[in-house]
């Protein structure tokens with residue numbers, strides 16, 4: 001048995017509980033795997049979902065949930081983000097899987113420096129070309145441009161059309177919405193492919209199906225070491241319930257967050273803070289990008305820096321107690337673009353990883369498109385730019 005592209009021995013040991021015939025095995029029950037499984041099942045396919053730990057065990061369970069188009073890089077990522085947002089609105093209709101999970105609400109991008117002003121200008125110009133799904137509602141400038149905002153903020157761009165969805169809630173919603181067979185803990189150790197089937201060697205036995213989707217987030221690296229993904233953690237802080245007279249109606253996002261994501265700028269004028277009101281009434285404050293992958297490590301220096309700036313921008317925070325501090329780990333790709341598509345040498349293995357800070361926003365669309373891909377239907381042209389084959393001549397060997 002070996003890595004992808006190497007044929008398995010036919011005498012594999014089937015996972016006892018999984019003796020059913022499946023059309024597709026989905027490895028990974030984060031937002032991507034859960035959405036893929038939902039969409040495959042909605043097309044009538046029999047799907048097994050396996051996860052090494054359980055649903056939302058990694059990035060999807062330790063993240064903010066901004067469904068934000070403004071923070072996508074110009075080009076295919078913005079177009080995919082916009083299409084995913086549009087589709088998300090549909091899935092959130094009554095009786096849709098994301099009903100009560102995705103909340104449409106305004107986003108407030110703010111500036112405390114000239115560089116951040118420039119980032120807000122860029123977003124404003126880009127939105128003008130994107131139709132009327134996401135639009136600038138107001139561009140408030142001057143002293144205290146919005147109630148509750150601190151004096152260091154001199155501009156707030158209010159955007160309508162975006163929204164919020166917590167990763168773990170989306171995972172549970174997708175998994176519950178369809179009759180899926182789910183297995184955890186069940187860790188995929190190796191994957192191999194023959195002409196018309198894929199074989200997965202797991203710590204619970206072996207699995208075989210015509211197709212496999214590898215939605216294992218950062219865990220994809222141990223299965224396909226040539227994938228250029230690296231862990232990038234982020235610190236998050238949760239407060240008690242906001243008891244303020246004028247609660248935040250949507251997410252507050254620093255211009256530095258846009259510089260960090262849109263332009264991949266590493267040196268920032270200020271911490272890239274976001275302050276998100278949660279349905280529970282609590283506030284979630286995030287988030288940094290550290291080049292390490294230890295979710296058990298709380299980086300107090302970074303947390304202190306985040307909170308200091310967050311409190312300067314939104315002084316109401318100083319009246320709230322912090323009840324939780326934790327880190328999440330994103331799977332980041334060297335070129336900043338997720339990896340989605342069949343492997344060149346094993347086309348029945350579809351990889352969907354490397355979503356870094358965009359997986360919650362993109363999961364509805366990616367799930368729909370991968371299901372279409374497996375069903376032999378047409379998929380969005382923009383998905384081509386996410387193909388793993390872009391590394392063919394470079395670092396990715398398999």
Ligand SMILES: Cc1cc2nc3c(=O)[nH]c(=O)nc-3n(C[C@H](O)[C@H](O)[C@H](O)COP(=O)(O)OP(=O)(O)OC[C@H]3O[C@@H](n4cnc5c(N)ncnc54)[C@H](O)[C@@H]3O)c2cc1C
Nearest residue numbers: 028030032052058059060066188217219234328359360361
């Ligand atoms: C601090 C932070 C803030 C974020 N904020 C946002 C945001 O505002 N908006 C947004 O869109 N995105 C955000 N993200 C990014 C988003 O959380 C991720 O892009 C998304 O959750 C990735 O989902 P996934 O399903 O690809 O991977 P994961 O959620 O990491 O899931 C992978 C799953 O695969 C399983 N697995 C791994 N290896 C194996 C194996 N060998 N066998 C079986 N199972 C395996 C794991 O147990 C895990 O459950 C944020 C992330 C972080 C960390």
